Amino acid sequence: MSPPKYKRIMLKLSGEALMGDHQYGIDRQMLECIVTEIAQVAALGLEIGVVIGGGNIFRGLAPGAAGMDRATADYMGMLATIMNALALQDAMRQRGINARVQSALSIEQVCETYIRGKAIRHLEEGKIVIFAAGTGNPFFTTDTAAALRGSEIGAEIVLKATKVDGVYTADPKTHSDATRYQRLSFDEAIGKHLKVMDATAFALCRDQKLPITVFSIYKPGAMLRIVMGEDEGTYVYA
Numbered sequence: 031m032s033p034p035k036y037k038r039i040m041l042k043l044s045g046e047a048l049m050g051d052h053q054y055g056i057d058r059q060m061l062e063c064i065v066t067e068i069a070q071v072a073a074l075g076l077e078i079g080v081v082i083g084g085g086n087i088f089r090g091l092a093p094g095a096a097g098m099d100r101a102t103a104d105y106m107g108m109l110a111t112i113m114n115a116l117a118l119q120d121a122m123r124q125r126g127i128n129a130r131v132q133s134a135l136s137i138e139q140v141c142e143t144y145i146r147g148k149a150i151r152h153l154e155e156g157k158i159v160i161f162a163a164g165t166g167n168p169f170f171t172t173d174t175a176a177a178l179r180g181s182e183i184g185a186e187i188v189l190k191a192t193k194v195d196g197v198y199t200a201d202p203k204t205h206s207d208a209t210r211y212q213r214l215s216f217d218e219a220i221g222k223h224l225k226v227m228d229a230t231a232f233a234l235c236r237d238q239k240l241p242i243t244v245f246s247i248y249k250p251g252a253m254l255r256i257v258m259g260e261d262e263g264t265y266v267y268a
Contacts (some may be wrong), residue, residue, distance in 0.1 A: 032258065032259075034071075034074050034075075034076055034257045034258060034259075035257055035258060035259040036076060036186045036187055036257050037076065037077060037186065038076070038077040038078075038079075038153060038183065038184060038185050038186055039071075039076060039077070039078055039079070039185055039186065039187055039188075039189055039257065040079045040080075040081065040176055040179060040180035040183070040185040040187070040188045040189065041068070041078060041079065041080045041081070041188075041189045041191065041253070042080075042081050042172070042173065042176035042188055042189065042190045042191060043064065043080060043081070043082045043083065043118075043191050043247065044082075044083045044085060044172075044191065044192070045082065045083035045084045045085035045086035045087060045088070045110065045111065045114055046083070046085045046086050046193075047060070047064065047086075047191055047193075047247050048060055048061055048064070048086050048114060048117070048118075049086040054086055054087065055086060055087065056086065056114070056117055061117060061118065061121050062121060063250075064118075064121075064247060065118070065121045065122055065125055065127070066125075067247065067250070067251075067252070067253050067254070068080070068122070068127075068158070068253070069122075069125055069127060070251070070253070070254045071253055071254055071257055072127060072158060074254075074257065075156075076257060077153040077154065077156075078153075078158045078159075079149070079153065079158075079159045079160075079161060079179060079180065079183055079185060080115075080118070080158060080159070080160045080161065081160075081161045081164075081172055081175050081176040081179055081180075082111055082114045082115050082118060082160060082161075082162065082172070083111060083114070083172040084107045084108070084109075084110025084111035084113070084114055084172070085107075085110075086110075086114065087110035087113055087114065088106060088107045088110045100168065100169070101168035101169070104164075104168035104169065105135075105168060107164070108134070108135055108162075108163040108164050108166070109135075109163075111162045111163055111164060111172060112131070112133055112135070112137065112140065112141065112162040112163055114162070115131045115133070115141070115160045115161075115162035116131060116140065116141065116162075118160055119131050119160055122158065127158060128156065128157045128158070129157060129158040129159070129160055130142060130152050130157050130158070130159050130160070131159075131160045131162055132144040132145070132148070132149055132159055132160070132161055132162065133161075133162045133163045134161070134162070134163040134164060134165055134166030134167075134175070135163040135166055141162065144161065144163075144166070146182050146183070149161075149179075149182075149183055150183055150184070153183065159183075161175065161176075161179045165178055170230065171228050171230070171231065173190075173227040173228045173230075173231035174228065174230045174231040174234065176188055176190070176227075176231065177227070177230075177231040177232075177234040177235045177238075177240065178234060180235075180240055181234065181235075181238045181240055185240065186241075187240070187241050187242070187243060188235060188240060188241070188242045188243075189242075189243050189245065189253060189256060190226070190227060190242055190243070190244045190245070191245060191246070191247035191253075192244055192245070192246060192247070193246065193247075193248065194244075194246055195210065195245060195246040195249055195252065195262075195263060196210040196211065196212075196244050196245060196246075196263045196264035197210070197211045197214060197219070197224050197226055197244050197264040197266070198210050198211070199211070210264060211224075211264045212261060212264065212265070213264070213265045213266075213267065214226075214264060214265070214266045214267075215266070215267055215268070216232070216235070216236040216266060216267070216268055219232070219266055220232075226242060226244060226264075226266055227242065235266075236268055239268040240268075241265060241266060241267045241268065242265075242266040243256050243262075243263045243264065243265050243266070244263050244264045244266070245262055245263030245264075246263070249262075
């Protein structure tokens with residue numbers, strides 16, 4: 031078998047990916063499926079960082095957050111990502127995968143505080159590092175956290191896991207003639223107003239020449255095919 035195309039990757043998982051068919055919260059079966067996909071890639075010896083969102087938890091709190099100060103609501107969202115990160119770490123532990131959670135907010139009794147050098151050392155030791163609490167600042171999304179942490183740890187690519195298997199010319203749910211882009215440049219994505227990531231994250235990846243592949247986390251083996259260099263998802267490059 032040919033060697034993997036990458037040595038170190040950053041996986042961006044939305045909190046919604048953990049919900050399965052539920053309205054909010056964590057679907058244990060879905061969590062285990064995601065861990066299976068990650069385990070297939072880890073078995074190749076890749077160094078893997080993960081940034082996870084908190085929408086599956088914060089969605090349930092959203093009605094209570096209506097009218098709340100934006101910064102306060104964002105900090106609540108950061109706490110939700112820590113809960114998801116701990117759940118993901120525990121599921122990995124039960125599969126025999128060594129993982130560490132590093133949080134941009136200091137909660138020493140629960141997980142490590144983010145330290146770049148320590149995160150890189152964990153990766154070099156073969157541990158998966160789950161980055162929680164976004165960037166640690168309000169007004170920034172977990173997409174931006176993935177771009178930032180990916181740049182900091184020297185990841186070769188950001189794998190953005192979504193519900194669809196790439197970037198399309200139109201919404202495939204409402205346009206039966208929509209086609210998937212196999213490859214896109216950052217400039218093409220901007221010119222065509224394609225929503226790959228939020229603007230801040232997208233600009234950071236473009237400036238750092240950090241490519242992005244958008245793929246479906248619900249498609250078995252998709253992440254493995256990407257790291258092996260096969261046609262999967264949409265590759266966005268500088």
